[in-house]
Amino acid sequence: MKKALVSVYNKNEKLLEFVSFLIEKKYKIISTNGTYQYLLKNGLHTIEISSITSFPDILDGRIKTIHPYIYGGILVNRSNKKQIKSIKNYNIDLIDIVLTDFYPFIEKIKNKSIDIKSMIEFIDIGGPSLLRSAAKNFLYVTPIIDINDFKLIKNEIEENKSISIKIRKKLAGKAFNFTSNYDAVISNYLLKEEKFPTYINFSYKKKMNLIYGENPHQKAAFYINNIQKGAMCNINQLHGNPISFNNIKDMDIAWKIISQFSPNIPTCCTVKHSTPCGVANGKDIIEAFQKTYYADPISSFGGVIAFNTKVTEKLAKEINRIFLEVVIASDYDKKAINILKMKKSLRTIIINNSISDITECVQVDGGFLMQETDYSLNKKEEDSYKIVTEKKFSDQEIKSLFFAQKVVKYVKSNAIVIAKGTQTLGISGGQTNRIWAARQAINRALKKNKKGLVLVSDAFFPFRDVVDEAAQSKCICAILQPGGSIRDEESIKACNSYGIAMAFTGKRYFKH
Incomplete structure (x- = not known):
């Protein structure tokens, strides 16, 4: 037996x-x-x-x-x-x-x-x-x-x-x-005190099969951390098509950006192909949405949109006016959900967890790279900049510059973000040199506004050409960058000659 x-x-x-x-x-x-x-x-x-x-x-x-x-x-x-x-x-x-x-x-x-x-x-x-x-x-x-x-x-x-x-x-x-x-x-x-132990052991559990990977011919699945309660661990889909690999990558970026802002600062963000299209604060979430969409209505088409406040009935009606793949928020009014469901394919997502990642990794052929995350940007960092030009920042410029810095961290390097107040107007990254990114970001911003703009760079200026480009636009009044180039002095002199204020933070934000 x-x-x-x-x-x-x-x-x-x-x-x-x-x-x-x-x-x-x-x-x-x-x-x-x-x-x-x-x-x-x-x-x-x-x-x-x-x-x-x-x-x-x-x-x-x-x-x-x-x-x-x-x-x-x-x-x-x-x-x-x-x-x-x-x-x-x-x-x-x-x-x-x-x-x-x-x-x-x-x-x-x-x-x-x-x-x-x-x-x-x-x-x-x-x-x-x-x-x-x-x-x-x-x-x-x-x-x-x-x-x-x-x-x-x-x-x-x-x-x-x-x-x-x-x-x-x-x-x-x-x-x-x-x-x-x-x-x-x-x-x-x-070994929780050891950030980089000799052997890396991951504990992830499959949450769902995805509709497809980066491309329709690639199969994919989504695994969540079995221990830490990161934001993406708690995805709850209320409506819409099955989620894809690219959706989750874009959702991750969008949620990280808006999570940097307190809920009492209504914030909206749109992301397309792992790059923020527009980000804005507003006196209310409707204004934040309108400013975000206005920042880049073309790129936002078919993208992901995230909010750091509840989605209301009025906001849902605004959302339904445009074509989006995914809407993310921590809460929705019942009427808002019913309105969003009118678009059969629109993925309506609730995320209630905050960002918790301590380390992140990128797979390469034969291994992976692991590093501490670059998520937090606390008040002390905002106070650590050093003005290097004759002209100083105004209070409004400081607010705008550090708003833009929260965004530049999530733009592929070389990254340039142009902002007016707490609204992005030009975002460019993923270029092989910084001047191309600067030109693209400035040109996009100039289509929407001609004065009082600020420029933030994820890394130092290897030459003074970015300052020259900013001055030629006649709209950039302040620049924030890490500094550290052997030609920093050239950029400082250029700013002084043009009457542009510039500060160094000493902290680079490359995102490869």
Whole structure:
């Protein structure tokens, strides 16, 4: 008679149904004490593991299953006569199915109030050992870690009276996938003070399959951080077409930009192809939307729009006047949702989590690069600039410059942002030299406004040509840049000759 070992932390109706099925199919069930008591209480009679090992649970349950009578039955190579003879000599029975789950370390880690001594007790030893043993011996044993596989296994047994090697191999892969993730979470918890440990272990769980990747012929999926509660972990789609790879990339940029502004400063942002098209603050969200859209109505077509306040009925009507792929906000009026649903394809998204990323990575062929994020821009940084020209900034220029700096961080370098007040009017980046980006940004801004503009650069000016271009426009009155070029003095002299105020921040914002 075949045997199944069942030892689980989570005990529920699905477990009862599956164990009942195995008993019906003439499997003998071996279970650990807690599982044994639960099954017995629900009318299912099994074999308690201590009756096989002749040894009780010890160390407050830290050791329950670690015994040769159990692992011999799981790990034996059934095509090896010597090994089969060995287990028979010790009266060890074969075990055909191992069903287990782990102590909920991953769930508990999210509770910041639990101290390290308590967290240690949620590090499972027996569960991973059992599962890994069964997975290693998948040629003969079926490892089960996911209750969603119960149906698959039941179908296999019903149709074939056994579980095929193809399915056992798949389940073994899932088992090692799960155990590696579980260990990664523990490792990251114990090494959380280490920003760049020797080995990088990610813990991500698939949230959804995407409609396609960067292009329609590429398949894609979206995985979320299993530990940190980043903004993109909590996407809730209310309406519209399935989400694509490019949608999420643009949503990430848009949400990061608006999240830099307090909710009492109504802010709107449009993004297209991972580049901000327009960003603006307003006295209310309607004004912020209108200023943002006016900043670049052409590029906003088919883009992503994000708001840092609730979407109202009035705002929803304004949104529906233009073509967009995605609308993001933390909340919507009920009437606003109904209005937005009038556009069948428009993806309406709620995000309630704040930005939490500490590090970020970029994949390259054969590896990836990892760095600290460049998200935060606090008040101290805003106070750290140094005026290097004869002319000083006005209060309004300071406000406008640091508004634009919050945007330039998310524009591909070389990046230039032109702003008027708290509204972008010209954004350009991704050029191979800075003067091209400056010309494009200035030309776009001049189509909308002819005076009182400010210019922010993500990196220093290698030559004075950007200052010359700004002066030629006759509309740029202030410049903010990191400084640090060997030709800084040339740019300073040029600003002085044109009567333009300029300051250095000492901080570069490249985004490759």
